[in-house]
Each structure stands twice: as structure tokens, then as C-alpha cells.
Amino acid sequence: MDVTITLNGARRRVGCEPGETLLALLRREGCFSVRFGSGTGETGAAGVLLDGRIVSADVLLAAQADGHEVTTVESLNVATGELHPIQEAFVEAGALQSGYSAGAMILATKALLERNPDPDEREIADALSGILDRETGYVKVVAGVRRAAALLRGEKPAPVQPVIVEPLAGRDSAPGPSPAPEQPPAADHGPWPAVPAVVRSPEVAPTLVVGQPAPKVDALRWSRATRRSPTTWSCAGCCTRRCCEARTRTPASSRSTMPRPGPCPACTRCCTASTRAA
Amino acid sequence: MATVSAYLRPATLGDALACLDLPGAVVVGGGTKVNAARTLEPVVVIDLQGLHIDGIERAGEHGLLVGATATFQRLADDARVPATIREAARREQPSTLRALATVGGLVATADPSSELLATLLVHDGVVTLTGRDGRLSVELAAVLGDGTVLAGRIITAVTVETGGVTSVARTARTRADQPIVAAVARRTPDGQRRLALTGVAAVPVLVAPTPDAAAGLEPPGDFRGSTEYRRVLAGVLARRALEGVG
Numbered sequence: 476m477d478v479t480i481t482l483n484g485a486r487r488r489v490g491c492e493p494g495e496t497l498l499a500l501l502r503r504e505g506c507f508s509v510r511f512g513s514g515t516g517e518t519g520a521a522g523v524l525l526d527g528r529i530v531s532a533d534v535l536l537a538a539q540a541d542g543h544e545v546t547t548v549e550s551l552n553v554a555t556g557e558l559h560p561i562q563e564a565f566v567e568a569g570a571l572q573s574g575y576s577a578g579a580m581i582l583a584t585k586a587l588l589e590r591n592p593d594p595d596e597r598e599i600a601d602a603l604s605g606i607l608d609r610e611t612g613y614v615k616v617v618a619g620v621r622r623a624a625a626l627l628r629g630e631k632p633a634p635v636q637p638v639i640v641e642p643l644a645g646r647d648s649a650p651g652p653s654p655a656p657e658q659p660p661a662a663d664h665g666p667w668p669a670v671p672a673v674v675r676s677p678e679v680a681p682t683l684v685v686g687q688p689a690p691k692v693d694a695l696r697w698s699r700a701t702r703r704s705p706t707t708w709s710c711a712g713c714c715t716r717r718c719c720e721a722r723t724r725t726p727a728s729s730r731s732t733m734p735r736p737g738p739c740p741a742c743t744r745c746c747t748a749s750t751r752a753a
Numbered sequence: 754m755a756t757v758s759a760y761l762r763p764a765t766l767g768d769a770l771a772c773l774d775l776p777g778a779v780v781v782g783g784g785t786k787v788n789a790a791r792t793l794e795p796v797v798v799i800d801l802q803g804l805h806i807d808g809i810e811r812a813g814e815h816g817l818l819v820g821a822t823a824t825f826q827r828l829a830d831d832a833r834v835p836a837t838i839r840e841a842a843r844r845e846q847p848s849t850l851r852a853l854a855t856v857g858g859l860v861a862t863a864d865p866s867s868e869l870l871a872t873l874l875v876h877d878g879v880v881t882l883t884g885r886d887g888r889l890s891v892e893l894a895a896v897l898g899d900g901t902v903l904a905g906r907i908i909t910a911v912t913v914e915t916g917g918v919t920s921v922a923r924t925a926r927t928r929a930d931q932p933i934v935a936a937v938a939r940r941t942p943d944g945q946r947r948l949a950l951t952g953v954a955a956v957p958v959l960v961a962p963t964p965d966a967a968a969g970l971e972p973p974g975d976f977r978g979s980t981e982y983r984r985v986l987a988g989v990l991a992r993r994a995l996e997g998v999g
Contacts, residue, residue: 476760493757493758493759493760494755494756494758494760496788514789516785516849516850516853517847519847519849522849528826528852529848529852531850531853534754534784534785534788534789534850534853535784535788536757536760536784536798538760538762538800539760539800539802541762579849583848583849601843601848603848604847604849604929605846605847605848605849605851606847606848606849
């Protein structure tokens with residue numbers, strides 16, 4: 476059977492089976508931001524906007540979406556190539572967690588803020604209630620939604636100040652309860668975090684990572700929820716040629732070059748062209 | 754997912770009733786129950802969205818007619834709907850299912866833990882059914898008690914009375930979880946009291962509006978609460994709910 480849906484603003488006529496889910500259809504159409512959750516709609520990772528409302532696409536038949544408007548994260552920045560303010564806010568607030576359900580959270584935020592530009596915490600929690608992402612909790616997600624709301628209202632929220640846990644004086648060698656800090660940070664989001672005791676082993680040197688929060692390497696990719704860039708392969712047939720695309724490494728894979736037998740697709744294209752030119 | 758052999762979206766009630774004769778025919782409002790069921794027997798999905806019976810409109814001076822395919826989200830958003838029903842609709846499903854699940858599906862599936870069904874019960878819910886023999890109005894309590902009345906018929910609307918004062922008391926494992934037992938009470942404008950309980954029978958039930966209403970019940974126990982625990986809860990929550998309406 477054929478269904479007609481308005482997918483991310485473009486009207487499309489797509490063939491599908493009667494029992495095919497909207498999730499399966501969307502992924503077949505290249506919308507990889509929509510992830511399988513449970514098949515029962517309980518986790519929300521398959522969240523999309525159906526006529527502006529967040530729904531789980533894994534419990535909805537593609538045929539049920541016939542005649543409706545479906546929006547996925549791909550619609551937010553395909554035209555501009557830049558981050559949508561909601562995506563920007565999620566990246567800045569560190570709200571992406573593993574990224575698996577980031578698309579659904581961003582869409583739920585979009586649906587919420589279009590109806591309510593200044594939601595309180597209860598309304599934010601309710602809007603995200605169907606999206607279960609328990610990797611770190613929801614504190615940063617709620618902060619991300621509030622930040623997105625401020626951005627969309629035209630405000631300029633202050634830069635996110637990460638809470639840096641300083642080694643506590645006198646706690647370097649003995650475990651035990653930490654003294655309470657004298658002044659909580661001037662953050663307007665989230666509760667004052669408990670300060671853990673830092674107990675260092677004398678054999679291990681202090682690292683440069685712990686205590687220095689930074690945006691995740693893959694945050695931009697997750698927020699866009701685009702398909703992962705193909706890994707750049709090291710190819711004996713082309714890696715010595717400057718013109719070869721295979722030498723152009725993506726940021727995500729800049730530190731690794733995996734060996735691959737045989738010529739890579741880029742090699743096939745550019746080396747053939749070079750050979751012909753020669 | 755259910756094994757779906759065919760999907761039909763009739764445009765009229767007559768067409769929809771004709772589709773019921775197909776082997777394996779299952780009527781779907783939003784599909785959150787049917788589609789999620791892991792059934793091996795192939796089903797023919799009869800989607801009612803083509804009937805456009807999702808509206809909410811006034812019915813009489815103190816009544817409200819809710820179309821069978823009105824979603825929980827629509828109930829929660831409509832300011833004409835009593836606050837207790839709106840809150841129950843919001844609590845019934847998480848945000849990702851609320852815009853799919855429908856009132857008709859709620860009545861047809863008769864979840865024993867449904868606080869929304871209990872709320873509709875105390876608001877004197879009446880279900881409108883349409884079959885080949887015409888239209889039939891049946892009290893919601895009767896439909897829940899005897900599901901055979903739905904055979905060969907399609908739920909087209911649920912009517913509720915909006916006046917009065919309501920109160921809810923519940924006990925759940927977490928603040929957002931479905932209640933183990935809930936009691937919903939309402940005092941009508943003419944002073945009568947209604948009391949509905951969830952989690953104490955196979956479906957939400959209307960009981961006598963007295964604190965000892967749960968004394969004769971035999972709640973089915975499960976991992977969330979034993980029979981004895983639910984009976985005690987029902988008594989305590991009934992008293993609290995009734996105190997809430999005066």
C-alpha cells in the first residue's frame with residue numbers, strides 16, 4: 476500500500492506494508508534520528524512530531540500517519556546546516572547523554588516551546604515524561620530545555636558554568652565525609668550538587684580530564700542526529716596521492732585510521748580520474 | 754508489534770460497521786494497545802480516524818460529549834473538561850503516547866488501574882455505541898462490567914456530567930506511576946456522592962460511597978500489592994476521597 480505523508484516539510488508518497496511501523500518507514504527514508512525503543516512506545520526513543528505533537532513512532536503504523544505531517548530532527552538544520560537553538564542549548568548544557576534519545580528529547584522540547592515559551596520545571600518534566608533516558612538523569616536536560624526557551628525568546632543566557640570540583644583541602648589521602656561548601660554557585664538551574672571527597676592515590680598522577688568538564692566530542696553530531704560519517708580508511712591505492720578524498724579525515728575519526736583491504740570508494744573515484752588525466 | 758494483515762480506514766460509520774465482519778477485524782483509535790500487542794494471529798486494523806469523531810462539545814447544560822477518537826492530550830488541553838478528568842488524562846499516559854491514545858480505546862480495553870476510567874465513572878459517564886441495529890447509550894459502569902455489549906458495535910462517544918466537586922486519593926510506587934489503588938469521589942450539584950475505585954477488581958468499579966465500601970471486595974493481588982494490602986488501601990483512600998468532597 477502507499478501512504479502520503481508530509482515528511483519534514485516535503486510531501487512524499489511512500490510504499491509500505493500494512494503492518495510496518497512509522498519508525499521503520501522513517502529509517503528507510505533516511506531519518507536515522509528516529510531510534511528503536513521498545514516496540515511498545517514505552518521508552519520514547521522513537522519520538523517524532525506528528526502534526527506538532529510528540530508521539531512514539533514504534534507503536535504507530537506507517538499507514539496511520541497517512542495524510543499527516545511528520546517532523547524529525549533532520550528538519551531542524553538540513554536547510555541551514557547550523558544548529559537549531561534547541562540543539563545549541565542542549566550541547567551547551569551537556570544534555571545529550573548518550574545521544575540515543577537526543578532526537579526525541581529535542582523534538583519534545585520543540586513541541587513544548589511552540590505552545591509554551593516559558594515552561595516551568597513541572598511542565599518540562601511532563602513534556603519529557605515519555606522519553607526514558609536514565610544514563611545520567613534529567614537535571615541537565617531540564618537545564619537544556621530552559622536554556623533553549625531563553626534562546627527562542629530572544630534572550631542571551633549566560634554561558635554555562637560547569638561545576639568544577641576542587642580537591643578538598645586535607646582530603647588527599649584519607650577518605651571520609653566532605654565538609655559542606657560555604658557558598659553555593661550562582662547557577663539558576665538544578666540543585667546544589669553534593670561535593671564528593673577526592674581521595675587520590677599517591678601512585679597515580681592527577682589527570683587533566685577529571686574535574687574539567689568539556690562538551691562531548693560527539694555532541695554536535697548527536698544533536699543533529701545525522702548518520703555517522705563513514706570512517707576514513709587507509710588505502711594503499713590512494714593514500715599517497717594528495718588529491719584523494721581518503722586523506723581527508725573527519726573530526727570524529729581524526730585520531731584513528733583503520734586499515735582496510737582493497738581500494739576504498741574514494742580511491743576508485745579520484746584515482747581513476749587521475750589516471751585518465753595522466 | 755501485532756501481525757497486521759490489512760489496514761483499513763473507513764470514511765463512514767456504515768463502512769466501519771461493515772469492516773467488523775472481516776476475520777480478525779480489530780477497531781483501533783490510536784493503536785497504542787493493539788499495535789503494541791505481540792499477537793501472532795494476523796489482525797485487520799480498522800482505523801477510526803477517518804470518521805472524524807475526535808471532537809469535544811457541550812451536551813446539555815452540564816454535560817460534555819467526548820468523541821471516541823479524542824486523544825488524552827486533547828482531553829488534558831480542553832478548558833471545558835473538568836479539572837479532575839484533565840489531570841487524570843495527563844497522568845494516564847506519558848507524553849509520547851498521550852497524543853495517540855483515545856477515549857474509545859480506553860473504554861474498550863478497560864484497564865483495571867485506569868484512574869481516568871474511574872474519573873469518568875464518577876462523572877456519570879455514558880457510552881454511545883453504534884451498531885447495525887442503531888445507536889445505543891449505555892452507562893459506562895455497565896459497559897465495563899459486561900464487555901459483550903461492544904460486540905458488533907463501535908464506540909462513538911462518551912458523555913460526562915461536568916458539575917460538582919471531585920477528589921482523588923491514590924497510592925502508587927512512584928509519583929508518576931499508575932496507582933496500585935486509587936479512589937475518586939464526586940459530590941454532584943444535588944448533593945449525591947459517587948465513589949469509584951481502581952486496582953480492586955478486573956475493571957474500575959463504582960461502589961457505595963462509604964468508607965467501608967471495600968469491605969466486600971476481593972481485589973486480585975499481584976507484584977504491586979496483595980489482595981489484603983489493596984483492600985486496606987481501598988478503605989483508607991475511599992475515606993480520604995470522600996472527606997475531600999465533604
